[in-house]
Amino acid sequence: MPEIRHIVFDIGRVLIHYDPxxxxxxxxxxxxxxxxxxxxxxxxxxxxxxxxxxxxxxxxxxxxxxxxxxxxxxxxxxxxxxxxVPHAYDGSVEIMLGLIEAGRDVTMLTNFATDTFAEAQARFPFLTRPRGVTVSGEVKLIKPDRAIYDLHAESFGLDPAGSLFIDDSPKNVEGAKAAGWQAVLFTDPDTLRRDLGRAGVWPVAARN
Known part of the structure:
Protein backbone atom coordinates (compact mmCIF):
# COMPACT_ATOMS: atom_id res chain seq x y z
CA MET A 1 0.00 0.00 0.00
CA PRO A 2 1.16 3.59 -0.60
CA GLU A 3 2.85 5.34 2.31
CA ILE A 4 0.42 7.13 4.62
CA ARG A 5 1.07 10.87 4.45
CA HIS A 6 -2.30 12.17 5.63
CA ILE A 7 -4.46 11.00 8.56
CA VAL A 8 -8.13 11.99 8.68
CA PHE A 9 -10.26 11.57 11.82
CA ASP A 10 -14.01 11.38 12.17
CA ILE A 11 -15.22 13.06 15.39
CA GLY A 12 -18.43 11.62 16.86
CA ARG A 13 -17.83 8.28 18.62
CA VAL A 14 -14.15 8.48 17.63
CA LEU A 15 -12.92 11.55 19.52
CA ILE A 16 -16.03 12.52 21.53
CA HIS A 17 -18.87 10.44 22.90
CA TYR A 18 -22.35 10.84 21.41
CA ASP A 19 -25.53 9.25 22.76
CA PRO A 20 -29.02 10.81 22.43
CA VAL A 85 -21.78 14.73 24.04
CA PRO A 86 -20.64 14.53 27.68
CA HIS A 87 -16.94 13.72 27.28
CA ALA A 88 -14.04 13.04 24.97
CA TYR A 89 -12.37 9.67 24.41
CA ASP A 90 -9.07 10.45 26.07
CA GLY A 91 -7.21 7.58 24.42
CA SER A 92 -8.24 8.64 20.93
CA VAL A 93 -7.46 12.29 21.63
CA GLU A 94 -4.02 11.30 22.91
CA ILE A 95 -3.35 9.41 19.68
CA MET A 96 -4.47 12.32 17.51
CA LEU A 97 -2.42 14.87 19.42
CA GLY A 98 0.58 12.56 19.40
CA LEU A 99 0.39 12.33 15.61
CA ILE A 100 0.12 16.11 15.29
CA GLU A 101 3.02 16.74 17.67
CA ALA A 102 5.15 14.27 15.73
CA GLY A 103 4.60 16.32 12.58
CA ARG A 104 2.01 14.14 10.89
CA ASP A 105 -0.59 15.82 8.69
CA VAL A 106 -3.92 15.45 10.52
CA THR A 107 -7.31 16.75 9.43
CA MET A 108 -10.90 15.88 10.33
CA LEU A 109 -13.94 14.95 8.23
CA THR A 110 -17.24 14.83 10.06
CA ASN A 111 -20.99 14.60 9.64
CA PHE A 112 -22.04 17.41 11.98
CA ALA A 113 -24.56 20.24 12.01
CA THR A 114 -22.85 23.61 11.72
CA ASP A 115 -24.03 25.07 15.02
CA THR A 116 -23.49 21.96 17.12
CA PHE A 117 -19.99 21.58 15.68
CA ALA A 118 -19.16 25.14 16.74
CA GLU A 119 -20.44 24.27 20.22
CA ALA A 120 -18.39 21.07 20.31
CA GLN A 121 -15.24 22.89 19.19
CA ALA A 122 -15.69 25.46 21.96
CA ARG A 123 -16.18 22.74 24.58
CA PHE A 124 -13.39 20.46 23.33
CA PRO A 125 -10.42 22.68 22.35
CA PHE A 126 -8.44 19.75 20.93
CA LEU A 127 -10.83 19.91 17.95
CA THR A 128 -8.95 23.06 16.89
CA ARG A 129 -5.58 21.30 16.77
CA PRO A 130 -5.70 19.49 13.41
CA ARG A 131 -4.79 21.40 10.25
CA GLY A 132 -8.43 21.74 9.30
CA VAL A 133 -11.86 20.13 9.14
CA THR A 134 -14.61 19.50 6.64
CA VAL A 135 -18.00 19.80 8.37
CA SER A 136 -20.87 18.28 6.43
CA GLY A 137 -23.36 20.94 7.51
CA GLU A 138 -21.12 23.66 6.10
CA VAL A 139 -20.50 22.02 2.72
CA LYS A 140 -24.00 20.47 2.36
CA LEU A 141 -22.56 17.02 1.70
CA ILE A 142 -22.50 13.96 3.95
CA LYS A 143 -20.57 10.75 4.35
CA PRO A 144 -20.63 8.19 2.84
CA ASP A 145 -21.33 10.12 -0.39
CA ARG A 146 -18.15 10.15 -2.45
CA ALA A 147 -18.40 13.89 -3.08
CA ILE A 148 -17.48 14.82 0.49
CA TYR A 149 -14.33 12.67 0.44
CA ASP A 150 -13.30 14.19 -2.88
CA LEU A 151 -14.00 17.69 -1.56
CA HIS A 152 -11.95 17.09 1.58
CA ALA A 153 -9.00 15.76 -0.42
CA GLU A 154 -9.15 18.72 -2.81
CA SER A 155 -9.59 21.30 -0.04
CA PHE A 156 -6.58 20.10 1.95
CA GLY A 157 -4.34 18.88 -0.84
CA LEU A 158 -4.50 15.22 0.12
CA ASP A 159 -3.43 12.31 -2.05
CA PRO A 160 -6.35 9.88 -1.47
CA ALA A 161 -4.14 6.80 -1.86
CA GLY A 162 -1.80 8.18 0.80
CA SER A 163 -4.61 9.13 3.19
CA LEU A 164 -5.82 7.03 6.10
CA PHE A 165 -9.39 7.66 7.27
CA ILE A 166 -10.60 6.68 10.76
CA ASP A 167 -14.37 6.36 11.37
CA ASP A 168 -16.67 4.36 13.65
CA SER A 169 -19.23 3.73 10.86
CA PRO A 170 -18.61 0.77 8.52
CA LYS A 171 -20.47 2.49 5.67
CA ASN A 172 -18.33 5.62 6.05
CA VAL A 173 -15.17 3.52 6.03
CA GLU A 174 -16.35 1.80 2.86
CA GLY A 175 -17.23 5.19 1.37
CA ALA A 176 -13.65 6.35 1.93
CA LYS A 177 -12.26 3.21 0.32
CA ALA A 178 -14.56 3.71 -2.68
CA ALA A 179 -13.08 7.20 -3.01
CA GLY A 180 -9.57 5.71 -3.21
CA TRP A 181 -8.54 6.28 0.40
CA GLN A 182 -7.14 3.82 2.89
CA ALA A 183 -9.46 3.50 5.91
CA VAL A 184 -9.89 1.69 9.22
CA LEU A 185 -12.92 1.10 11.40
CA PHE A 186 -12.60 2.66 14.86
CA THR A 187 -13.66 0.49 17.78
CA ASP A 188 -11.32 1.54 20.60
CA PRO A 189 -7.98 3.31 21.09
CA ASP A 190 -5.92 0.13 21.49
CA THR A 191 -7.21 -1.26 18.20
CA LEU A 192 -6.55 2.09 16.54
CA ARG A 193 -2.93 2.03 17.74
CA ARG A 194 -2.52 -1.42 16.19
CA ASP A 195 -4.12 -0.26 12.94
CA LEU A 196 -1.83 2.77 12.82
CA GLY A 197 1.14 0.51 13.53
CA ARG A 198 0.25 -1.69 10.56
CA ALA A 199 -0.02 1.49 8.48
CA GLY A 200 3.47 2.52 9.57
CA VAL A 201 2.52 5.66 11.49
CA TRP A 202 2.59 4.37 15.09
CA PRO A 203 4.46 4.56 17.43
CA VAL A 204 4.96 8.17 16.53
CA ALA A 205 8.39 9.63 15.97
CA ALA A 206 9.40 13.14 15.06
CA ARG A 207 9.63 13.61 11.30
CA ASN A 208 12.33 15.56 9.55
Whole structure:
Protein backbone atom coordinates (compact mmCIF):
# COMPACT_ATOMS: atom_id res chain seq x y z
CA MET A 1 0.00 0.00 0.00
CA PRO A 2 1.16 3.59 -0.60
CA GLU A 3 2.85 5.34 2.31
CA ILE A 4 0.42 7.13 4.62
CA ARG A 5 1.07 10.87 4.45
CA HIS A 6 -2.30 12.17 5.63
CA ILE A 7 -4.46 11.00 8.56
CA VAL A 8 -8.13 11.99 8.68
CA PHE A 9 -10.26 11.57 11.82
CA ASP A 10 -14.01 11.38 12.17
CA ILE A 11 -15.22 13.06 15.39
CA GLY A 12 -18.43 11.62 16.86
CA ARG A 13 -17.83 8.28 18.62
CA VAL A 14 -14.15 8.48 17.63
CA LEU A 15 -12.92 11.55 19.52
CA ILE A 16 -16.03 12.52 21.53
CA HIS A 17 -18.87 10.44 22.90
CA TYR A 18 -22.35 10.84 21.41
CA ASP A 19 -25.53 9.25 22.76
CA PRO A 20 -29.02 10.81 22.43
CA UNK A 21 -30.30 8.47 25.13
CA UNK A 22 -28.40 10.37 27.81
CA UNK A 23 -30.83 13.32 28.05
CA UNK A 24 -33.81 11.38 26.71
CA UNK A 25 -33.66 8.84 29.51
CA UNK A 26 -34.88 11.78 31.57
CA UNK A 27 -37.05 13.47 28.92
CA UNK A 28 -38.90 10.21 28.09
CA UNK A 29 -38.34 7.86 31.03
CA UNK A 30 -40.45 5.04 29.57
CA UNK A 31 -38.01 2.91 27.56
CA UNK A 32 -40.59 1.60 25.09
CA UNK A 33 -41.91 5.10 24.40
CA UNK A 34 -38.35 6.40 24.00
CA UNK A 35 -37.51 3.66 21.51
CA UNK A 36 -40.69 4.47 19.57
CA UNK A 37 -39.79 8.16 19.55
CA UNK A 38 -36.32 7.58 18.08
CA UNK A 39 -37.68 5.05 15.58
CA UNK A 40 -40.59 7.21 14.38
CA UNK A 41 -40.05 10.88 15.24
CA UNK A 42 -36.47 12.09 15.84
CA UNK A 43 -34.97 9.35 13.69
CA UNK A 44 -31.37 8.99 12.57
CA UNK A 45 -32.41 9.92 9.03
CA UNK A 46 -34.11 13.09 10.32
CA UNK A 47 -31.02 14.07 12.30
CA UNK A 48 -28.76 13.38 9.33
CA UNK A 49 -30.47 16.15 7.37
CA UNK A 50 -29.21 18.67 9.94
CA UNK A 51 -25.75 17.24 9.25
CA UNK A 52 -26.47 17.95 5.59
CA UNK A 53 -27.22 21.59 6.39
CA UNK A 54 -30.93 21.80 7.18
CA UNK A 55 -31.67 24.28 9.98
CA UNK A 56 -32.98 23.09 13.31
CA UNK A 57 -35.94 25.46 12.94
CA UNK A 58 -36.98 23.79 9.70
CA UNK A 59 -36.32 20.33 11.10
CA UNK A 60 -38.41 20.95 14.20
CA UNK A 61 -41.27 22.53 12.26
CA UNK A 62 -41.41 19.53 9.93
CA UNK A 63 -41.76 17.03 12.77
CA UNK A 64 -44.10 19.16 14.86
CA UNK A 65 -46.49 19.37 11.90
CA UNK A 66 -46.44 15.56 11.69
CA UNK A 67 -46.45 14.85 15.44
CA UNK A 68 -47.99 17.86 17.24
CA UNK A 69 -48.37 15.91 20.49
CA UNK A 70 -44.58 15.41 20.57
CA UNK A 71 -43.62 19.08 20.24
CA UNK A 72 -41.81 19.36 23.56
CA UNK A 73 -39.90 16.13 23.01
CA UNK A 74 -38.95 17.21 19.48
CA UNK A 75 -37.62 20.54 20.71
CA UNK A 76 -35.75 18.73 23.49
CA UNK A 77 -33.47 17.11 20.93
CA UNK A 78 -31.64 20.34 20.13
CA UNK A 79 -32.21 21.91 23.55
CA UNK A 80 -30.39 19.11 25.33
CA UNK A 81 -27.89 18.27 22.60
CA UNK A 82 -25.01 19.30 24.86
CA UNK A 83 -25.89 16.42 27.18
CA UNK A 84 -25.51 13.96 24.30
CA VAL A 85 -21.78 14.73 24.04
CA PRO A 86 -20.64 14.53 27.68
CA HIS A 87 -16.94 13.72 27.28
CA ALA A 88 -14.04 13.04 24.97
CA TYR A 89 -12.37 9.67 24.41
CA ASP A 90 -9.07 10.45 26.07
CA GLY A 91 -7.21 7.58 24.42
CA SER A 92 -8.24 8.64 20.93
CA VAL A 93 -7.46 12.29 21.63
CA GLU A 94 -4.02 11.30 22.91
CA ILE A 95 -3.35 9.41 19.68
CA MET A 96 -4.47 12.32 17.51
CA LEU A 97 -2.42 14.87 19.42
CA GLY A 98 0.58 12.56 19.40
CA LEU A 99 0.39 12.33 15.61
CA ILE A 100 0.12 16.11 15.29
CA GLU A 101 3.02 16.74 17.67
CA ALA A 102 5.15 14.27 15.73
CA GLY A 103 4.60 16.32 12.58
CA ARG A 104 2.01 14.14 10.89
CA ASP A 105 -0.59 15.82 8.69
CA VAL A 106 -3.92 15.45 10.52
CA THR A 107 -7.31 16.75 9.43
CA MET A 108 -10.90 15.88 10.33
CA LEU A 109 -13.94 14.95 8.23
CA THR A 110 -17.24 14.83 10.06
CA ASN A 111 -20.99 14.60 9.64
CA PHE A 112 -22.04 17.41 11.98
CA ALA A 113 -24.56 20.24 12.01
CA THR A 114 -22.85 23.61 11.72
CA ASP A 115 -24.03 25.07 15.02
CA THR A 116 -23.49 21.96 17.12
CA PHE A 117 -19.99 21.58 15.68
CA ALA A 118 -19.16 25.14 16.74
CA GLU A 119 -20.44 24.27 20.22
CA ALA A 120 -18.39 21.07 20.31
CA GLN A 121 -15.24 22.89 19.19
CA ALA A 122 -15.69 25.46 21.96
CA ARG A 123 -16.18 22.74 24.58
CA PHE A 124 -13.39 20.46 23.33
CA PRO A 125 -10.42 22.68 22.35
CA PHE A 126 -8.44 19.75 20.93
CA LEU A 127 -10.83 19.91 17.95
CA THR A 128 -8.95 23.06 16.89
CA ARG A 129 -5.58 21.30 16.77
CA PRO A 130 -5.70 19.49 13.41
CA ARG A 131 -4.79 21.40 10.25
CA GLY A 132 -8.43 21.74 9.30
CA VAL A 133 -11.86 20.13 9.14
CA THR A 134 -14.61 19.50 6.64
CA VAL A 135 -18.00 19.80 8.37
CA SER A 136 -20.87 18.28 6.43
CA GLY A 137 -23.36 20.94 7.51
CA GLU A 138 -21.12 23.66 6.10
CA VAL A 139 -20.50 22.02 2.72
CA LYS A 140 -24.00 20.47 2.36
CA LEU A 141 -22.56 17.02 1.70
CA ILE A 142 -22.50 13.96 3.95
CA LYS A 143 -20.57 10.75 4.35
CA PRO A 144 -20.63 8.19 2.84
CA ASP A 145 -21.33 10.12 -0.39
CA ARG A 146 -18.15 10.15 -2.45
CA ALA A 147 -18.40 13.89 -3.08
CA ILE A 148 -17.48 14.82 0.49
CA TYR A 149 -14.33 12.67 0.44
CA ASP A 150 -13.30 14.19 -2.88
CA LEU A 151 -14.00 17.69 -1.56
CA HIS A 152 -11.95 17.09 1.58
CA ALA A 153 -9.00 15.76 -0.42
CA GLU A 154 -9.15 18.72 -2.81
CA SER A 155 -9.59 21.30 -0.04
CA PHE A 156 -6.58 20.10 1.95
CA GLY A 157 -4.34 18.88 -0.84
CA LEU A 158 -4.50 15.22 0.12
CA ASP A 159 -3.43 12.31 -2.05
CA PRO A 160 -6.35 9.88 -1.47
CA ALA A 161 -4.14 6.80 -1.86
CA GLY A 162 -1.80 8.18 0.80
CA SER A 163 -4.61 9.13 3.19
CA LEU A 164 -5.82 7.03 6.10
CA PHE A 165 -9.39 7.66 7.27
CA ILE A 166 -10.60 6.68 10.76
CA ASP A 167 -14.37 6.36 11.37
CA ASP A 168 -16.67 4.36 13.65
CA SER A 169 -19.23 3.73 10.86
CA PRO A 170 -18.61 0.77 8.52
CA LYS A 171 -20.47 2.49 5.67
CA ASN A 172 -18.33 5.62 6.05
CA VAL A 173 -15.17 3.52 6.03
CA GLU A 174 -16.35 1.80 2.86
CA GLY A 175 -17.23 5.19 1.37
CA ALA A 176 -13.65 6.35 1.93
CA LYS A 177 -12.26 3.21 0.32
CA ALA A 178 -14.56 3.71 -2.68
CA ALA A 179 -13.08 7.20 -3.01
CA GLY A 180 -9.57 5.71 -3.21
CA TRP A 181 -8.54 6.28 0.40
CA GLN A 182 -7.14 3.82 2.89
CA ALA A 183 -9.46 3.50 5.91
CA VAL A 184 -9.89 1.69 9.22
CA LEU A 185 -12.92 1.10 11.40
CA PHE A 186 -12.60 2.66 14.86
CA THR A 187 -13.66 0.49 17.78
CA ASP A 188 -11.32 1.54 20.60
CA PRO A 189 -7.98 3.31 21.09
CA ASP A 190 -5.92 0.13 21.49
CA THR A 191 -7.21 -1.26 18.20
CA LEU A 192 -6.55 2.09 16.54
CA ARG A 193 -2.93 2.03 17.74
CA ARG A 194 -2.52 -1.42 16.19
CA ASP A 195 -4.12 -0.26 12.94
CA LEU A 196 -1.83 2.77 12.82
CA GLY A 197 1.14 0.51 13.53
CA ARG A 198 0.25 -1.69 10.56
CA ALA A 199 -0.02 1.49 8.48
CA GLY A 200 3.47 2.52 9.57
CA VAL A 201 2.52 5.66 11.49
CA TRP A 202 2.59 4.37 15.09
CA PRO A 203 4.46 4.56 17.43
CA VAL A 204 4.96 8.17 16.53
CA ALA A 205 8.39 9.63 15.97
CA ALA A 206 9.40 13.14 15.06
CA ARG A 207 9.63 13.61 11.30
CA ASN A 208 12.33 15.56 9.55
Missing amino acids: NLPFSRVIPDEAKREWFFANVCTSDWNLEQDRGRSWEEAEALLIAQHPDEEENIRAFRRFWHEM
